[in-house]
Amino acid sequence: MPPHLCDGHEHDDTDQDDLGLSLRPQIDLDKVTCLNEDRPNAGRTILKLHEDRLTVTPFLRSNEDDPELLLYIPFTEAVTVRTLSIQSFEGGNDEIPSAPPRTIKVFANKDDLDFDTARDTPAHCEVEVLPPDHFVEGTLDYPLRPAGRFQNISSLTIMFVDNFAEDDDVSTLVTYVGIKGKGSRQKRMAVKTVYESRGMTKDHKVKGEFGNQQ
Secondary structure, three states: OOOEEEOOEEEEOOOOOOOOOEOHHHEOHHHOEEEOEOOOOHHHHOOOOHHHOOOOOOOEEEOOOOOOEEEEEEEEEEEEEEEEEEEOOOOOOOOOOEEOEEEEEEEEOOOOOOHHHHHHOOOOEEEEOOOHHHOOOOEEEEEOOOHHHHOOEEEEEEEEEEEOOOOOOOEEEEOEEEEEEEEEEEEOOOOOOOOOOOOOHHHHOOEOOOOOEO
């Protein structure tokens, strides 16, 4: 059953990706990076399979006393991204206070962002994430608009700006990031072009009407 619409987002309570919309197979996981994560490579662990999206571990958390995260997600082929899903839960599970993300900035094809440039650069899309208790049976899919900004892209960068904590120095906690859309099957590769500086007569012989070369 497809997700149903709800005031600017969709509810997805399906167990499997029956429609084949998940772009996880197109993510280049080995090249995923995240700035300000409290554990190395935690960012790539929350790009889970669709059926695992409600699990609370592994998770991504920002460093203590700093809510910001910058997650860079490259793809192995050109993709069109339609929706983004963010999952979390209230409160941390250990001694470090943390909270679910509230505001995110989304960039397409920005491969060299750091926190300074991400703060100063207008996002291609901004999303106000709803609290986790809005829909506990599944996940929420937020459409990325304008849609044209996210067609045939090679990477997505997500900046988690703040969270639902009252204090600005509480860590941000994310348990799942899901991306839906369509792949192009056009693999990313270097293209080598050979230019002919001057045409040679022997390379451009044409067969005549009776098979003679002219």
